[in-house]
Amino acid sequence: MAIAISARSLTKSFGRREVLHGIDFAVEAGSVFGVIGPNGAGKTTTMRCLLDIIRPTAGEVRVLGVDPRKGGPELRRRIGYLPGELFLEGRVTGRKLLAHYEAVSGPVPAGRINELAERLGLDLDRHTRKLSKGNKQKLGLLQAFMHQPELLVLDEPTSGLDPLVQQEFHAMVREARHRGQTIFLSSHVLSEVQQTADTVAILRDGHIIAVESVSGLREGAVRRVRITATGITAHDAVALLTGVPGVGKVEVLESNGAVTLSALLEGPIQPLVRILGSLQLTDLVLEEPDLEDAVLKMYSAQPEEAQ
Amino acid sequence: MKTTLPLFRRAFFDTWRSTLAWAAGLAAAAFLYLPLYPSIGGSALMQDMINALPAEMTKALNYDQIATGPGYTQATLFGLIGFLLMTIASVAWGAAAVGGDEESGQLELTLAHGVRRVQVVLERALALLLRVLILAGMVFVLVSLLNGPSRLGIEPGNLFGAAVLFAGLAMLSGTAALCVGTITGRRIHGIFAGAAVGVLGYVFNAVGRQSQDVEWLLDLSPYHWAYSNSPVANGADWAAAGWLWGIAAALVALAAVALERRDVGA
Incomplete structure (x- = not known):
């Protein structure tokens, strides 16, 4: 070339x-x-x-x-x-x-x-x-x-x-x-x-x-995940998600009745989907990978400088 | 489509309003001053008044020669108001040509196109030259036209020589502005340099004529080189013209070399 x-x-x-x-x-x-x-x-x-x-x-x-x-x-x-x-x-x-x-x-x-x-x-x-x-x-x-x-x-x-x-x-x-x-x-x-x-x-x-x-x-980028599920406690849901390879930063957004969680996923999505199959989902958002995040990670020696 | 001298064309034609305005100013000065000669400069009354003024003052203003038509034209138009207008115009154009263009950020884009830096300086200096020649040429024509009606009695050959020196003085200031503007990349530095050449030249002449102790100042005054023998009355000192135009050309060459060697817009 x-x-x-x-x-x-x-x-x-x-x-x-x-x-x-x-x-x-x-x-x-x-x-x-x-x-x-x-x-x-x-x-x-x-x-x-x-x-x-x-x-x-x-x-x-x-x-x-x-x-x-x-x-x-x-x-x-x-x-x-x-x-x-x-x-x-x-x-x-x-x-x-x-x-x-x-x-x-x-x-x-x-x-x-x-x-x-x-x-x-x-x-x-x-x-x-x-x-x-x-x-x-x-x-x-x-x-x-x-x-x-x-x-x-x-x-x-x-x-x-x-x-x-x-x-x-x-x-x-x-x-x-x-x-x-x-x-x-x-x-x-x-x-x-x-x-x-x-x-x-x-x-x-x-x-x-x-x-x-x-x-x-x-491929190396991080996706944001947001799920809402019923019939599970917030605590159990967090434990379940945290066990999935590549998932991190699990946060509980709401937990009265339905549980809404957000998390970051790095790497393949298959393991996450398998776990999600066992839940009673009412909502699922799996975002387009945010390359901005991937880049910010590279900047991250001093992340505050990186925009 | 291949155009010859594209940068010159742009520099020249895009500033036609400015050229026209300065031409109008110079023409107005010629029409205001010269027709007054028969009633002012040539009258015995005026000569008495001049004689009553302090000698230092008449020397500083070059009014010691004002009683003749050529001397009057030399002192008022070529030596004072015309000199002032031409110097300001030439300095403004010279400083804007490269330094101003760089400062406004536009030179960067021009240099990114298919031009050489030397070419940028030379073509823009050429545009400066042509504008100065147009103004000086217009002054020559107007004085020629007013020569008879205003009873000035100027020899056409002497007038021509004076116009060459007149243009040369303006070019000297203008190219000083262009050169320093190009070297520094700042319009204001160019303006200072060009104005310094014009103003100091004038002041050194005015002061240097006062006494023998400060006569050496005259050697430093381009104004004095050009006008010491009153060219409208006595014809041009062609060696002086050579110096003015030669130094102006050298300043342009220096600007071209300087731009070639440095970072732009940094």
């Missing part, structure tokens, strides 16, 4: 403050790679190194096979970039701004700009500085996607977008991936990344603390 981005011992210091402590990762061509981590973890710094906006202090970076320091405009034309904080203050319309970026990084297929603007619901004839945050973000996405670059580097792409537009964005990512484009995106929440990404790297305080496939995260 070809590698679209690789970083080896990527280190970056600003003055005496080191913000990336030698990170390693590789992104397969044609995949969606998500980086998550709390604010200040180094996501934006990593992305800026890929675009040669800032220069690594040490380590080796290859983007589409080229060192970004040497790739020049030719390399950057093959990349679409959305900055983490997008500022568009000019007294120009969105259409003119996009024409400018097309002139610099083009070519853009005919009709592509209008098609994307329509999908995202963006009025291209308004002055950019009058656009709301969400609409500026749409314009930012548009300039990154329009020339169908081999690689998309998107820093917090859905920030400021309403849920419907977020869905549209996820569709755009899937289409891009289908077309063979590679996507490298960041977020501080996993739920956003898990919908689109194949692989997730977790960055914290300038270290990559885990690189996992989303399906791998799902």
Whole structure:
């Protein structure tokens, strides 16, 4: 499998403050790679190194096979970039701004700009500085996607977008991936990344603390369980559940008449289901595994820092 | 679709309102001052008044030459109000060109596209140059038009030389602003640098002319290099023009090298 981005011992210091402590990762061509981590973890710094906006202090970076320091405009034309904080203050319309970026990084297929603007619901004839945050973000996405670059580097792409537009964005990512484009995106929440990404790297305080496939995260993830049963005392129910492998944090929510319990389940669900079969259940909720919890566990050296 | 000089085009055309406003200001200054010459500068009464002023003051304001049409034009338009307007415009554009763009966060996105950093500096400096030339060219045309009606008696060749120096002085301040703005990534630092070049140049000239003890200040004053021999009256000192334009070009080159070597938006 070809590698679209690789970083080896990527280190970056600003003055005496080191913000990336030698990170390693590789992104397969044609995949969606998500980086998550709390604010200040180094996501934006990593992305800026890929675009040669800032220069690594040490380590080796290859983007589409080229060192970004040497790739020049030719390399950057093959990349679409959305900055983490997008500022568009000019007294120009969105259409003119996009024409400018097309002139610099083009070519853009005919009709592509209008098609994307329509999908995202963006009025291209308004002055950019009058656009709301969400609409500026749409314009930012548009300039990154329009020339169908081999690689998309998107820093917090859905920030400021309403849920419907977020869905549209996820569709755009899937289409891009289908077309063979590679996507490298960041977020501080996993739920956003898990919908689109194949692989997730977790960055914290300038270290990559885990690189996992989303399906791998799902397997190791924790599900919340809530049951309501009759004909059993709270005490017996707790004892029963606690005996199931992988179940923990059993709590009694209610115990007058029917008993309602909540618990966390890690690992396979079969043993739990077998035990539940012996109960007179009136309600059962087995939640979708919460990858957020799986990730928070990885952060958990100092859980209070992890969002 | 391949466009030549896309960054220059954007820098130039997106600021046409600003260019137009400064042009209107300069035109207003020319139309206010020059037609007054026959009734003010040329009259014996005015000369008496000037003679009554403290010599230090007339020297500081360059009003010692105000009794002739070329001297009047030199002192009022090229030396004072026009110089002021041009310097402010050029410094504002120069500081915004790269430093302001970085500070507002927009440079990051531009650099992520298919451009070279050197190209960003050069094309934006070119946009600054063209705007300054437009303003200076307009002043040249307006003074030429008012020359006859206002009985100024300016030689066209001398006027041309003065306009070249006028533009060169503005470019010096503007490129100082561009250079320091680019090096620091801050618009305000660029503005300080550009304003310092303009204001200190003017002050060093005004003070340096007061006595021989402080004459050395004149050597540090670009304003003095350009205007010491009253170019509207006597023709340009082309060596001075060479220095102004040469230093301006060097400042642009320095800015290009500086941007090439540093982190942006960090």
